Amino acid sequence: DAGVIQSPRHEVTEMGQEVTLRCKPISGHDYLFWYRQTMMRGLELLIYFNNNVPIDDSGMPEDRFSAKMPNASFSTLKIQPSEPRDSAVYFCASSQASAYNEQFFGPGTRLTVL
Amino acid sequence: AQSVTQLGSHVSVSEGALVLLRCNYSSSVPPYLFWYVQYPNQGLQLLLKYTSAATLVKGINGFEAEFKKSETSFHLTKPSAHMSDAAEYFCAASGYSTLTFGKGTMLLVSP
Numbered sequence: 001d002a003g004v005i006q007s008p009r010h011e012v013t014e015m016g017q018e019v020t021l022r023c024k025p026i027s028g029h030d031y032l033f034w035y036r037q038t039m040m041r042g043l044e045l046l047i048y049f050n051n052n053v054p055i056d057d058s059g060m061p062e063d064r065f066s067a068k069m070p071n072a073s074f075s076t077l078k079i080q081p082s083e084p085r086d087s088a089v090y091f092c093a094s095s096q097a098s099a100y101n102e103q104f105f106g107p108g109t110r111l112t113v114l
Numbered sequence: 115a116q117s118v119t120q121l122g123s124h125v126s127v128s129e130g131a132l133v134l135l136r137c138n139y140s141s142s143v144p145p146y147l148f149w150y151v152q153y154p155n156q157g158l159q160l161l162l163k164y165t166s167a168a169t170l171v172k173g174i175n176g177f178e179a180e181f182k183k184s185e186t187s188f189h190l191t192k193p194s195a196h197m198s199d200a201a202e203y204f205c206a207a208s209g210y211s212t213l214t215f216g217k218g219t220m221l222l223v224s225p
Contacts, residue, residue, distance in 0.1 A: 004157075031211060033212070042215075042217050042218060043204070043215050043218070045212065048211075048212060050211065055211070056212075091157055091158070093158075097211065100146040100163065100165050100208060101146060101208040101209070101211060101212065101213055102146075102148065102160065102163060103158075103213055104160075105150075105157035105158040105159070106157055107156060107157045108156075108157050110155075
């Protein structure tokens with residue numbers, strides 16, 4: 001298996017622009033998680049899905065953030081409009097309910113908002 | 115709510131010295147426990163996991179951790195540090211369907 005795939009790996013954009021981050025989970029996994037990592041706040045859970053349905057989005061910082069999972073093999077995290085304080089590394093992870101909740105992480109997308 | 119505490123945001127050791135990274139969890143029911151490692155500019159990788167089978171768990175790269183219910187601890191150790199062990203280490207505990215992560219400990223290895 002190729003593992004969790006994220007794209008792009010790096011994104012540089014200007015304040016006010018729309019940003020879309022993409023994730024392909026491991027085949028057969030029924031949970032998908034979006035995290036944000038910064039030096040100041042560490043690793044934060046933004047939202048997670050079970051069988052493509054959002055379960056908990058309480059970590060989404062503001063309405064500018066939205067996430068979708070249209071099918072079992074694809075998810076997006078969108079920021080519109082982006083702000084400099086959104087600069088961070090965004091990770092996607094997936095897990096299988098029957099496997100102790102062990103999460104497998106993607107390589108991350110480093111987002112820089114100028 | 116469950117919490118995971120990692121004592122020390124930074125730990126410094128010399129190459130060849132013992133590595134000890136501390137992790138305590140708060141849960142009335144012992145959860146599944148994990149240690150992840152993050153190398154610079156990479157995602158988190160699983161080092162080892164406790165799933166209630168054996169209390170001493172061996173992982174990759176010579177790391178091991180011991181689950182101690184009486185101390186609600188799951189400390190990570192390695193007998194002899196290598197320069198390549200320099201990374202950030204995260205302890206995590208399973209919840210209903212998610213993981214609760216500690217804040218991480220940066221391991222610094224000097225020659």
